[in-house]
């Protein structure tokens with residue numbers, strides 16, 4: 001992996017709506033190097049999209065610097081845009097086109113040579129298992145296929161920086177795996193990738209570095225291993241519930257994320273056996289459907305950092 005910093009963000013501030021408005025970014029520092037996938041994680045409204053929109057010149061910062069490939073991206077947003085490709089949170093409408101035509105069109109607009117764009121389009125359609133819909137009119141494709149098409153439109157002729165704002169939304173689990181491989185592949189080919197995601201579990205395997213945003217501030221910024229180091233010696237207990245409602249945890253469990261019919265908590269490794277005995281008894285009594293004990297995850301770290309309520313807004317279970 002290269003360590004050439006391609007995107008450098010320092011002290012970035014953006015407020016919407018004047019003095020009584022929202023401080024969407026409140027002094028953000030972030031670096032993304034060529035060959036790296038950097039994940040941005042945070043609750044709804046944490047300021048992730050505001051950050052990426054400033055990077056690609058769609059929103060003007062109030063203060064701070066953005067340097068992209070040596071270019072001052074605040075003073076020269078058009079130059080920065082040429083260096084970056086973005087998959088926005090909302091898909092670009094491609095009504096009247098097919099996925100194949102839309103991908104090829106963007107590749108050509110971004111300066112790709114016809115035969116190379118065709119080849120790359122074909123490769124992306126194959127790699128994302130989109131062949132069956134490649135020539136279907138866009139109005140008839142599903143949300144997941146539209147999302148993958150929008151990723152392929154970004155990846156067909158990628159800039160030095162590739163910005164992906166929640167690329168896995170609406171995508172089925174099998175194709176999400178294919179998509180993660182392609183995202184990793186972009187970095188391995190030397191692009192710098194800035195990825196906004198709520199899918200911390202899946203992102204953990206792909207990102208090199210992760211920044212956790214909370215109310216416009218970077219709460220933590222480290223490698224996944226660095227972030228999870230704080231929970232070394234801990235295990236995650238995941239339980240499925242037969243009904244909605246709180247879990248009466250064993251006292252050794254520190255409660256974590258709670259979703260519909262699912263909850264998790266953190267267990268000190270030296271108390272694992274008594275917690276397993278408790279969980280098994282709960283299953284036998286019908287109060288839990290199932291349980292699993294695994295090494296502590298990045299998701300647990302995230303919940304600890306931002307608090308359970310906000311984590312529940314931001315993380316895909």
Ligand SMILES: Nc1ncnc2c1ncn2[C@@H]1O[C@H](COP(=O)(O)OP(=O)(O)OP(=O)(O)O)[C@@H](O)[C@H]1O
Nearest residue numbers: 016017022024042043044045046047048049050051
């Ligand atoms: N154009 C705008 N005008 C006013 N307020 C805005 C605007 N865009 C975003 N905001 C506000 O700024 C804050 C940060 O929003 P932003 O979209 O950057 O968050 P986010 O982390 O991307 O959230 P999500 O995960 O829900 O997409 C929120 O409080 C949001 O309501």
